[in-house]
Amino acid sequence: MRKENLKKESQFERVSKTEIRKFLLRYFLSEWKMILLTQVVLFVQTYFNIYQPFFTQDFIEAAIQGKTDEMVELIKVFAYQNLFLIISEPLLEIFVSKFKKRLEIKIQSEIFQQILSKDIQFFEMTKFVQIQQLANQGSRSVMDLACGDRIFRQLKSIFRSIGHCYFLFYKSIYISLCLLAFCALKGFWNHYSNKLKLSLAKDNFKDMVERDNRFQDIMQNVMTVKAFGRESKEIQKYQKQLEKISDQSIKIQYQNSKMDAVSEILDRLQKIIVLYYGSMYFILEQKRVQVSTITTLLQYSNSFIQVYNAIKELIGLDDQNMYLLVEAIVKLFNQKPEQGLSEHIYVDITQPEKKDEDQNINQIHSTTNGEATSDSNQDRQISQADNLNKKRILSGDIQFDNVCYKYNIRNQDEYVLKNVNLQIKDGEFIAFAGTSGSGKSTIIKLIERFYDVNEGQILIGGKNIKDISIGLLRTQIGLVQQEPVLFDTTILENIVYGVDAYNMENVQEVCDISGVSEFVFDKERFPDGLHTLVGSKGLLLSGGQKQRVAIARALIKRPKILIFDEATSSLDAESEFQVQQYIDKLVKKRGMTIIVVAHRLSTIVNCDRIYVMQKGQIVEQGSHKELLDLNGYYKQLINRQLYNDENASNLGINNLSSQSLDNIKTKNDQNNSSDENTNSPKEIKKKSIHYKTYEETSINQNKKND
Numbered sequence: 001m002r003k004e005n006l007k008k009e010s011q012f013e014r015v016s017k018t019e020i021r022k023f024l025l026r027y028f029l030s031e032w033k034m035i036l037l038t039q040v041v042l043f044v045q046t047y048f049n050i051y052q053p054f055f056t057q058d059f060i061e062a063a064i065q066g067k068t069d070e071m072v073e074l075i076k077v078f079a080y081q082n083l084f085l086i087i088s089e090p091l092l093e094i095f096v097s098k099f100k101k102r103l104e105i106k107i108q109s110e111i112f113q114q115i116l117s118k119d120i121q122f123f124e125m126t127k128f129v130q131i132q133q134l135a136n137q138g139s140r141s142v143m144d145l146a147c148g149d150r151i152f153r154q155l156k157s158i159f160r161s162i163g164h165c166y167f168l169f170y171k172s173i174y175i176s177l178c179l180l181a182f183c184a185l186k187g188f189w190n191h192y193s194n195k196l197k198l199s200l201a202k203d204n205f206k207d208m209v210e211r212d213n214r215f216q217d218i219m220q221n222v223m224t225v226k227a228f229g230r231e232s233k234e235i236q237k238y239q240k241q242l243e244k245i246s247d248q249s250i251k252i253q254y255q256n257s258k259m260d261a262v263s264e265i266l267d268r269l270q271k272i273i274v275l276y277y278g279s280m281y282f283i284l285e286q287k288r289v290q291v292s293t294i295t296t297l298l299q300y301s302n303s304f305i306q307v308y309n310a311i312k313e314l315i316g317l318d319d320q321n322m323y324l325l326v327e328a329i330v331k332l333f334n335q336k337p338e339q340g341l342s343e344h345i346y347v348d349i350t351q352p353e354k355k356d357e358d359q360n361i362n363q364i365h366s367t368t369n370g371e372a373t374s375d376s377n378q379d380r381q382i383s384q385a386d387n388l389n390k391k392r393i394l395s396g397d398i399q400f401d402n403v404c405y406k407y408n409i410r411n412q413d414e415y416v417l418k419n420v421n422l423q424i425k426d427g428e429f430i431a432f433a434g435t436s437g438s439g440k441s442t443i444i445k446l447i448e449r450f451y452d453v454n455e456g457q458i459l460i461g462g463k464n465i466k467d468i469s470i471g472l473l474r475t476q477i478g479l480v481q482q483e484p485v486l487f488d489t490t491i492l493e494n495i496v497y498g499v500d501a502y503n504m505e506n507v508q509e510v511c512d513i514s515g516v517s518e519f520v521f522d523k524e525r526f527p528d529g530l531h532t533l534v535g536s537k538g539l540l541l542s543g544g545q546k547q548r549v550a551i552a553r554a555l556i557k558r559p560k561i562l563i564f565d566e567a568t569s570s571l572d573a574e575s576e577f578q579v580q581q582y583i584d585k586l587v588k589k590r591g592m593t594i595i596v597v598a599h600r601l602s603t604i605v606n607c608d609r610i611y612v613m614q615k616g617q618i619v620e621q622g623s624h625k626e627l628l629d630l631n632g633y634y635k636q637l638i639n640r641q642l643y644n645d646e647n648a649s650n651l652g653i654n655n656l657s658s659q660s661l662d663n664i665k666t667k668n669d670q671n672n673s674s675d676e677n678t679n680s681p682k683e684i685k686k687k688s689i690h691y692k693t694y695e696e697t698s699i700n701q702n703k704k705n706d
């Protein structure tokens with residue numbers, strides 16, 4: 001099976017040049033009308049240019065023979081032709097730049113669509129630098145090879161050189177045949193040298209990706225590098241990488257010079273032969289040799305090879321770096337998109353936008369100035385959007401039937417989830433507990449359908465998850481992750497990120513529930529309120545504030561399933577307390593299935609049901625009390641956590657009676673109810689201390705019991 005996969009992968013890796021050409025041709029032909037027009041102008045331009053040597057010849061002969069009328073006629077034609085050439089050149093440039101801009105947008109957005117359509121595994125396996133390279137240099141290369149300036153230069157060159165070849169054949173078939181033989185020789189040489197250059201460029205390309213990746217890695221982890229004092233080591237490593245790339249480049253350069261020298265020798269040899277053989281031929285044939293004919297022959301002697309080179313450059317994909325980038329893009333396009341991803345993510349920018357229900361929703365989304373409009377028309381549209389959303393609502397029931405899952409990347413043979421069975425009813429408050437690596441987050445990822453199960457099935461609202469469009473599924477799930485990731489824009493835009501329609505009442509509501517209101521409307525610290533910029537990765541907000549914005553963002557979607565994946569574990573004690581307070585409030589409101597992946601077990605004692613996980617399996621399930629009474633793995637976890645807790649270890653206590661843990665539950669209940677109306681920072685600080693010392697109280701009580 002594994003071998004088969006590898007075989008498939010390697011087959012997939014191969015992209016033929018023909019496939020790449022077809023790919024480029026698709027873009028080229030998408031602008032065929034404009035291209036045709038430019039080609040007609042180009043053709044006329046070329047014809048006039050070719051005529052110039054004939055004109056000189058005819059004009060000199062007319063002048064020698066004293067035919068003034070003919071000379072005037074020739075001058076007139078010459079003037080008209082030049083006028084056309086002068087006017088057509090800038091016009092052509094405007095035409096070309098216009099459709100090229102359009103094509104550029106098409107290519108860039110299609111590449112972006114392709115990248116976003118890939119599943120999570122694609123992003124796990126592809127280095128960020130590579131993705132960035134595809135989006136930037138890759139799209140430029142596609143543009144260049146499909147419809148860049150060089151294409152028009154080459155087409156121009158082909159037309160011109162074909163004209164010159166015609167002239168050569170017209171003057172001497174033998175010389176032309178001799179030149180054709182040279183052309184074949186040079187063609188063979190080019191083919192051989194390009195193959196060599198490509199293999200060298202491939203290595204160089206790989207090294208450059210490595211270098212950029214390393215650079216980015218260091219920049220992102222600069223604090224760790226400094227903390228471990230590894231600056232000089234990193235500089236050395238980076239220098240080595242640079243030297244390797246430089247050596248490769250010199251090798252390529254050396255190779256190129258060798259190839260060019262051979263081409264140059266062939267060129268000069270060809271000129272000598274034309275000069276000698278041409279003159280001899282005219283002498284032997286006892287024809288009247290015109291100096292201008294021999295000069296033109298010499299001038300045009302490269303025409304065959306120019307036609308060959310231009311065609312080769314047009315279709316031969318000789319620029320190694322560009323070729324490699326386009327090859328990577330074709331691979332990207334060949335790779336399957338995320339399964340079940342609704343087709344609507346593919347937007348054909350060349351087509352006028354469809355007037356469908358989805359678009360109605362889009363119209364409501366008004367983030368241009370960050371303010372939602374509030375006229376009656378908009379209210380009507382919002383209710384349309386609501387209706388549409390209602391039609392699409394799933395129920396919050398979740399069922400896992402014998403689910404097995406293993407990640408593809410490594411541990412190919414080891415399942416991280418083994419025969420998981422669970423049933424969550426709409427509106428329940430559920431928690432997953434267990435040691436690190438037991439598979440809790442993997443369950444969440446499967447519910448989000450970031451991956452597909454290997455065995456068994458997942459049902460949401462009674463429907464197999466694979467039969468639900470990913471677009472619909474994900475609008476129904478609100479996910480708050482461990483590390484809140486915010487976009488570098490305003491708080492408001494971060495909150496409304498996941499919805500097409502919103503009004504300020506919606507925003508106010510979610511801000512109140514999530515606790516964003518508490519800080520964002522503080523005029524002193526946040527004078528711009530919701531329009532405050534959060535900075536890159538939300539750096540201008542504290543961890544707790546970021547997490548509250550993330551909760552508001554999840555809530556505004558009105559999800560049927562709300563998931564907190566260790567949402568408070570990266571926060572400091574005070575922020576954790578604040579965020580937990582709002583999560584508890586939410587739990588009370590319900591109206592949706594709430595799933596919590598818990599780090600701190602004291603936060604889940606109020607759950608309807610806790611699933612306890614160990615090595616990818618659910619080993620226990622039940623309410624907090626039931627699990628304590630079971631006196632099994634869950635209780636061990638609780639004991640271990642309290643034992644590891646700083647306060648507990650100071651007290652030297654490693655066991656907790658079920659009575660004291662019940663006290664946690666009761667105390668948390670009391671906290672939740674009394675927390676409802678107390679939001680001042682001072683109060684929160686007090687409660688934070690209370691919240692932390694609460695475990696100590698339980699432990700002390702436990703000590704007494706023991």
Ligand SMILES: Nc1ncnc2c1ncn2[C@@H]1O[C@H](COP(=O)(O)OP(=O)(O)OP(=O)(O)O)[C@@H](O)[C@H]1O
Nearest residue numbers: 124407409410416435436437438439440441442443
């Ligand atoms: N993207 C991934 N690719 C490969 N293996 C992964 C991936 N994510 C998780 N794993 C592995 O799957 C197993 C379960 O991981 P998971 O994140 O689900 O555990 P967890 O219980 O949520 O742990 P934690 O509490 O530390 O977050 C681990 O052995 C982990 O190394």
